[in-house]
Amino acid sequence: MSVPLHDRVAALSAALDAGEGRLPADVLVDGRAVLARVGERAALSAEHTVVALAGATGSGKSSLVNALVGEEVAVPGVQRPTTGEALAAVRGPGAEPLLDWLGVRRRHGLPPGPGAAGSRLVLLDLPDHDSVVEAHRLRAEHLIERVDLLVWVVDPQKYADAALHERYLRPLARHADVVVLVLNQADRLGAAEVDAVLADLRRLAAEDGLPGVRALAVSARTGQGVPALRDLLDDAAERRRAATARMTADVEVVARRVLDACGATPGRRGGRGAGADAGVPALAEALAEAAGVPVVVEAVRRAAVRRSAAHAGWPPVRWLARLRPDPLRRLHLATGTARGRGGAGEPEPGTVERTSLPPAGPAARAAASSAVRRYVDGATADVPDAWALAVRDAVGTGDLADDLDRAVGGTTLLPARPGAWVRVAGALQWLLLAAAVAGALWLGVLAGMAYLQLPQPRTPEWGPFPVPTALLAGGLLAGALLALLASAVARLLARARARAARVRLLAAVTRVARDRVADPAAAVLGDLARCREQARRAAGERGR
Numbered sequence: 001m002s003v004p005l006h007d008r009v010a011a012l013s014a015a016l017d018a019g020e021g022r023l024p025a026d027v028l029v030d031g032r033a034v035l036a037r038v039g040e041r042a043a044l045s046a047e048h049t050v051v052a053l054a055g056a057t058g059s060g061k062s063s064l065v066n067a068l069v070g071e072e073v074a075v076p077g078v079q080r081p082t083t084g085e086a087l088a089a090v091r092g093p094g095a096e097p098l099l100d101w102l103g104v105r106r107r108h109g110l111p112p113g114p115g116a117a118g119s120r121l122v123l124l125d126l127p128d129h130d131s132v133v134e135a136h137r138l139r140a141e142h143l144i145e146r147v148d149l150l151v152w153v154v155d156p157q158k159y160a161d162a163a164l165h166e167r168y169l170r171p172l173a174r175h176a177d178v179v180v181l182v183l184n185q186a187d188r189l190g191a192a193e194v195d196a197v198l199a200d201l202r203r204l205a206a207e208d209g210l211p212g213v214r215a216l217a218v219s220a221r222t223g224q225g226v227p228a229l230r231d232l233l234d235d236a237a238e239r240r241r242a243a244t245a246r247m248t249a250d251v252e253v254v255a256r257r258v259l260d261a262c263g264a265t266p267g268r269r270g271g272r273g274a275g276a277d278a279g280v281p282a283l284a285e286a287l288a289e290a291a292g293v294p295v296v297v298e299a300v301r302r303a304a305v306r307r308s309a310a311h312a313g314w315p316p317v318r319w320l321a322r323l324r325p326d327p328l329r330r331l332h333l334a335t336g337t338a339r340g341r342g343g344a345g346e347p348e349p350g351t352v353e354r355t356s357l358p359p360a361g362p363a364a365r366a367a368a369s370s371a372v373r374r375y376v377d378g379a380t381a382d383v384p385d386a387w388a389l390a391v392r393d394a395v396g397t398g399d400l401a402d403d404l405d406r407a408v409g410g411t412t413l414l415p416a417r418p419g420a421w422v423r424v425a426g427a428l429q430w431l432l433l434a435a436a437v438a439g440a441l442w443l444g445v446l447a448g449m450a451y452l453q454l455p456q457p458r459t460p461e462w463g464p465f466p467v468p469t470a471l472l473a474g475g476l477l478a479g480a481l482l483a484l485l486a487s488a489v490a491r492l493l494a495r496a497r498a499r500a501a502r503v504r505l506l507a508a509v510t511r512v513a514r515d516r517v518a519d520p521a522a523a524v525l526g527d528l529a530r531c532r533e534q535a536r537r538a539a540g541e542r543g544r
Helices: 005-018 025-042 061-069 096-102 134-144 162-172 191-207 226-239 242-262 280-290 293-312 315-323 362-379 385-395 400-409 420-451 467-538
Strands: 049-055 087-091 106-110 121-125 149-154 179-183 214-217
Touching: 005 025, 005 242, 005 467, 025 242, 049 061, 049 134, 049 226, 049 242, 061 087, 061 121, 061 226, 087 096, 096 121, 121 226, 149 162, 149 226, 162 191, 179 191, 179 226, 191 214, 214 226, 226 242, 242 467, 280 293, 280 362, 280 400, 280 467, 293 420, 293 467, 315 420, 362 385, 362 400, 362 467, 385 467, 400 467, 420 467
Parallel strands: 049 121, 049 149, 087 106, 149 179, 179 214
Antiparallel strands: 087 121
């Protein structure tokens, strides 16, 4: 089942809209002109079929019009230029708006005929398409674009004229249903010659893209073949399909040109930008390198170790860890603070607008540009040049570095508070330090009493060790061991924190890659897919 004309028109309009600025200018102009003509013709009389007799000077169009209508309505010319203005022989009322749209002022009413001959018909005698007067040629071409059924009248001498085939018949490719070729002056040839000329005329028409076109031999002087041509025109007027067929063919021709401009359907690789994400990970990795993600990940690892040492290390030397600068703060990656009631707190990452990361070096920038270029090249591998250029324009990398920097600065790198194990280890360190201090004070008191030769109380023991000695030595030793254990655990967990931070950073960079590269490319390629699909529908193809 063929696609209805109104669906084709809507599809062609959608295809042209999707291809605006990417399709060739002449295709867009011709497509809009066809849509305008179809809309205007569809709004006019559907009861009348407009048939035009077109041909070169001396082909006998006017004589053939007279023979067809049975009276002399057109005056044949005897010298060049001959027919200068179109003449309409009109059968049936209501054709005035249609003729006004066609721009035909000379009109001759015909009486209604019986049966099929009573159908409504507008028969036009066009100016010569090869007239030496340019205005005559322009009027003829204007009407050739607008009539429903086109009858090309040729003579035995000029039927193979190159200008006829190249300028007029070839542009009518796919219009075979609404074109009739008429060999006039057949009375000048023998029967065998007529058959040979008709066969050659059909062959030339097939080469012009009009295979199967109807071709008749007539003689306006003797009446040979005129009844058959009259029956053909009356049948077309009775069926009232010529107007729809002509408009459908016009839409299909433009739709085919749109399809040609859209190129072949992209393969799996070329379709990536329209939906698949195969190229995004590689693009994100290269952009992450350019954005300094490896530097940030290393800073996260060192910052996590520093934070653990500041909370779980041996209390008397914790201040040494705090003396070391915070790696994240140095990169301006933790400017905010999660303040408590006392107004002090830890840095709150993920709140900066601009980092202090060193700018990407030439190698990283080149790698990022190459990654973007590779992605675009892959996405447009099977895409016409105009669409590929549109993808490159849509992608743009002007302020990509700033977007990447903001993505890095807006990523949460470490939790606002240290882990529970750090807080527990820190509390244990204070308990062990308190035990050591208690033991030291106890031993100090005992030493003082011995110095003053005061009687000393009995010192309790834990196993072989006096309690104060056990408290002092055990607190110091256990604190040192706990500090070493906490440092080992901190380094192990810091690597995990760094890996997690890299995942979050890569996700942020991937969002930038999608927003700035993949999505704009997909939008253009989506327009291409819509343009191609709608053009197929306008051309009458279904189910692709």
